[in-house]
Amino acid sequence: MKLDDYYDQEYQKLLDRLQAARLEASLTQEEVAARLGRSQSFVSRSETGERRIDVIELQAFATIYQRPMSYFLGSTDE
Numbered sequence: 001m002k003l004d005d006y007y008d009q010e011y012q013k014l015l016d017r018l019q020a021a022r023l024e025a026s027l028t029q030e031e032v033a034a035r036l037g038r039s040q041s042f043v044s045r046s047e048t049g050e051r052r053i054d055v056i057e058l059q060a061f062a063t064i065y066q067r068p069m070s071y072f073l074g075s076t077d078e
Helices: 003-024 031-037 039-050 056-065 067-071
Strands: none
Touching: 003 039, 003 056, 003 067, 031 039, 031 056, 056 067
């Protein structure tokens, strides 16, 4: 497997977990956006991969969803 393919697969897992964590927290994209001080489209584009998430943004999402960073970065489906 090429590194790019591996990277894309792992990033997709992160995106899937990001959306799952929001839904499990019973939050809308609008509610998350308000907590982040960003727009709803920022949250949507982050969840769909239209924009890359940096580590500081991921930490903010993790805090809102009350999940450890390892939930998003790990290889398990905690």
